[in-house]
Amino acid sequence: MASEEVESRGKTPRFEWYQTDGSVVISFFVKGVQEANLSVHCRPDTLDFKSVDDAGELYVAQLNLAHTVKESCENKILRSKVEIKLLKNEAIRWEQLERKIQEKVFTVPYSCWKYAALPGSNQKWNQIEKELKAAEADEKPEGDAALMKLFQDIYGGGSDEVKKAMMKSFYESNGTVLSTNWQEVGEKTVDVKAPDGMEYKKWSP
Template sequence: MASDLAAKAKEAFIDDHFELAVDFYSQAIVCDPNNSELYSDRAQANIKLKNLTEAVADANKAIDLDPSNPKAYLRKGTACFSLEEYQTAKAAFEAGSILAKEDTRFTDWIKKCDKFIAEENGEIPIESSDATPTNVVAPSSATKDDEQVKDTSNEVITTPAKPKYRHEFYQKPEEVVVTIFAKGIPVNSVSVDFGEQILSVKIDVPGEDSYILQPRLFGKIVPTKCRFEVLSTKIEIRLAKAESIQWTSLEFGQNSLVVQRSNVSAGTQRPTYPSSRPTRDWDKLEAQVKKEEKDEKLDGDAALNKFFRDIYKDADEDTRRAMRKSFVESNGTVLSTNWKEVGSKVVEGTPPDGMEMKKWEY
């Protein structure tokens, strides 16, 4: 059954019906979920559809199932290259070249990666007479099955409209923390992969539909410093920023702009949450409120209440217990600070002159 579906998928791919090919490959994977070739082939169809993060996830799964599958490394490398993750792409091509030394496509792609990495680092790459073109196209020796798609660095990679689990993020100068609110998920059901500018999360609980979160991130991260933790109520993922810049969103988009670097030390910077409202200096506002409270001049009951609040704030635990117990038991008519006096008895109410206490009738 799986082989028949795979044959139909390849036929659809040859006819440039890439969506149909992905559908057939997905059906084949259901029948044979441990087949590395099916994942690597679906990765190529996803590359054609510009579903680059999905392609990386498929390639990673293919590698997990069969680390000796060179095609999977080729798929991962080409998808990461289009995502401008040149270091990750180069690592994949190098791993694949070890497995398939006779395949010159890996060597060609490694040269391309070196060129773009050098440009990113501000180095001047050494040009040779037989240098390959710098635009993203497949090496001349590649078959139609291995052609590379156009560079999609400015395209938005979207997640499903109605995800199974809600997620949000906040950030510090040095990291971004992504939280997926999923309760009671077994640790072995969660897989997380980090790229230079890609996050791939999969929650695969037996008997349930898989949850996949694969955003292309707003900025680049350091994969070796990233980590995640599966807790009882959520999954917390910490992304180490490659640069101390403020992310205006979690995902990269067409309108993403380069923002100013953060000059605040990690120890004093508060986590910032994405918002469309004007930004405020909360530290300055807090200091202003405290100053106004200190300088505030009150009269009558307001002044008396402030006096009692100040006592409670600076009191020890016994004094606070006495104040709470006496106030509650006397229905707000007695406020004692002596725990030895009120701790062993019920505090009776003492109404003001000219008034009497009455119990509320239910």
């Protein structure tokens, strides 16, 4: 994220991040920060950062985290940066630091188009919603789609331990193992299990 002037808020600092199995470490590149001029607030899904550099310049940042963390964090002030260590709530690999707003995409039946052309009527939009729900209910997934729906249902209705087990086993096995037993996979690395008659080999450039 490039530093830029934000009126009445200060500048947005440049930052980098890396992760381990249990934590995420974010480095904000602000020089000469003093303890008295540093403010860090960590909440389950956001991080607020505010500091002043050695030239008296104010830096402010708010990060909407991709996954939840514990509300306690560790700060380390170095000469050219401030390191903040966040503790993950789940031992999963983050694909990105900040979450993005995702919208569900529907395939709208042709019968609904006439309503979409006339916004402003709650009755019309309620009818659209009913037709969409009915269309989704009538769709019966098959093959891989049915298997994926089964996994989604198990994950959605599972306990925290079930979810952790599914994420850990799937990630560590490169998608070849999916376990719901945390006691079985929690304390060991889940090995890759190739399909019958096939051999798994690591790719090398």
